[in-house]
Amino acid sequence: MAQHGRWTNRFSYMLAATGAAVGLGNIWKFPYIMGENGGGAFVLVYLLCILAIGIPIMMAEVMIGKHGRLTPSKSAAKLAQDSGHSTKWKVTGWSGVVAGFLILSFYVVIAGWAVAYAWFGFSGAFNDQSPQQIGKLFSDLNASPYPLMGWSAFIIVGTVIVVAKGVQKGLEKAVNTMMPILFVLLAIMVGYAASTGDFNQAFEFMFAADFFKLSWNGVLIALGHSFFTLSLASGIMTMYGAYLPENTSLVKTSVYIAIMDTLVALMAGMAIFPIVFANGLPAGAGPGLIFQSLPIAFGQMPLGQWFGGGFFLMVVVAAFTSSIALIEASVAWLVENRGFKRWQAAVGAGFIIWAVSLLTVFSLTGAPWTKLTLFGDVQTTIFDVIDYTTANIMLPLGGLIIAVFAGWIVDPKISQATIDTHPTVYQLWRIMLKFIAPIAILAVFFNLIGVL
Ligand code: PHE
Ligand code: NA
Numbered sequence: 001m002a003q004h005g006r007w008t009n010r011f012s013y014m015l016a017a018t019g020a021a022v023g024l025g026n027i028w029k030f031p032y033i034m035g036e037n038g039g040g041a042f043v044l045v046y047l048l049c050i051l052a053i054g055i056p057i058m059m060a061e062v063m064i065g066k067h068g069r070l071t072p073s074k075s076a077a078k079l080a081q082d083s084g085h086s087t088k089w090k091v092t093g094w095s096g097v098v099a100g101f102l103i104l105s106f107y108v109v110i111a112g113w114a115v116a117y118a119w120f121g122f123s124g125a126f127n128d129q130s131p132q133q134i135g136k137l138f139s140d141l142n143a144s145p146y147p148l149m150g151w152s153a154f155i156i157v158g159t160v161i162v163v164a165k166g167v168q169k170g171l172e173k174a175v176n177t178m179m180p181i182l183f184v185l186l187a188i189m190v191g192y193a194a195s196t197g198d199f200n201q202a203f204e205f206m207f208a209a210d211f212f213k214l215s216w217n218g219v220l221i222a223l224g225h226s227f228f229t230l231s232l233a234s235g236i237m238t239m240y241g242a243y244l245p246e247n248t249s250l251v252k253t254s255v256y257i258a259i260m261d262t263l264v265a266l267m268a269g270m271a272i273f274p275i276v277f278a279n280g281l282p283a284g285a286g287p288g289l290i291f292q293s294l295p296i297a298f299g300q301m302p303l304g305q306w307f308g309g310g311f312f313l314m315v316v317v318a319a320f321t322s323s324i325a326l327i328e329a330s331v332a333w334l335v336e337n338r339g340f341k342r343w344q345a346a347v348g349a350g351f352i353i354w355a356v357s358l359l360t361v362f363s364l365t366g367a368p369w370t371k372l373t374l375f376g377d378v379q380t381t382i383f384d385v386i387d388y389t390t391a392n393i394m395l396p397l398g399g400l401i402i403a404v405f406a407g408w409i410v411d412p413k414i415s416q417a418t419i420d421t422h423p424t425v426y427q428l429w430r431i432m433l434k435f436i437a438p439i440a441i442l443a444v445f446f447n448l449i450g451v452l
Pocket of ligand 2: 022231
């Protein structure tokens with residue numbers, strides 16, 4: 001398994017796993033879906049999903065990897081076999097490959113936006129711009145496909161190079177220094193937004209739960225996002241868990257990763273919404289939300305050129321460490337099942353990602369063939385459909401299978417020994433996986449379909 005890299009100690013495992021978790025999901029996606037789903041009640045459901053479903057499933061995935069010490073489907077097959085069951089349970093590994101691949105196809109384009117905005121920031125494009133001008137900067141960026149293809153190429157090529165070489169010391173070091181900088185910059189932004197923006201309205205929007213504003217579809221989006229943001233059901237946590245150093249607490253590290261991830265998401269919200277409300281922007285602006293709001297503040301604050309460029313640079317780094325995790329499942333699969341060398345698999349996957357990313361690029365530029373009309377006359381684009389189905393259908397379904405597998409199929413003696421924690425914590429984890437997680441996921445699905 002040397003081709004997949006190795007964590008030298010608990011610290012490098014934590015860095016890699018936190019780097020995979022913290023990404024566009026926290027800074028780009030969480031604020032925009034929160035805005036579209038009315039705020040407070042959505043946030044509350046999201047936090048509940050992280051706590052009651054996300055963390056237990058993360059522990060289950062790491063447990064599968066730690067027991068098997070192989071790639072996700074093989075680890076799952078081994079664990080099933082050791083528990084006296086069919087190796088068909090390896091399906092848990094397989095569905096993650098497809099989901100991760102589709103997510104990456106739009107992820108690189110959004111990360112490309114961030115590359116463009118880092119450049120805009122440093123070159124002074126935000127300075128003294130009105131909200132209208134900032135809005136135009138964004139619509140201009142999406143007016144034609146070529147710039148979008150160019151900016152996202154940075155991310156695709158960078159990801160392929162790092163993945164081709166295997167997990168790099170250099171990358172670990174980069175994450176090590178960039179993550180604290182991202183935190184500090186986010187804290188500065190929250191402070192700035194609090195002092196100049198409409199912090200009270202933003203705070204109320206995010207934390208006053210009004211359940212009339214939340215639909216069942218909003219609940220599904222909160223559930224799906226808890227998987228997306230923690231990088232669950234995409235094979236990644238199983239993969240990283242396969243290299244978990246022996247003396248590392250699976251429970252503590254999972255909780256820690258979830259806390260870091262949640263903190264970054266909430267801070268991003270508190271940085272963005274005060275600016276959104278103070279400038280009369282719509283909270284439900286959609287995927288462009290952070291790109292249309294934050295630059296207004298950067299353009300007015302002292303040293304905004306550096307803060308703006310620096311902030312989006314950190315977003316690029318956060319997105320980059322997640323892209324590497326996202327491509328890993330496909331690359332490992334190609335190496336293991338199609339006999340490719342690692343660099344061949346990386347370059348091949350990069351090309352396919354690039355081709356599929358064009359679906360998102362042309363959706364953003366408004367090409368007519370990317371526009372779809374769904375049942376009930378809903379107007380949407382191919383990008384929206386990929387974004388919605390991966391996070392809200394594929395990941396929760398994958399999570400459901402993992403929960404059933406770890407909770408019902410795996411021999412409790414094995415899971416208890418592998419998780420290696422206080423018996424009460426273990427029992428609690430098992431109850432969450434056996435009952436709470438599957439029932440919650442199924443209830444949300446059925447409610448949406450209208451069966452319940
Ligand atoms: N967790 C990442 C984010 O929040 C996205 C991701 C999903 C990464 C699945 C890896 C696997 O941006
Ligand atoms: Na995340």
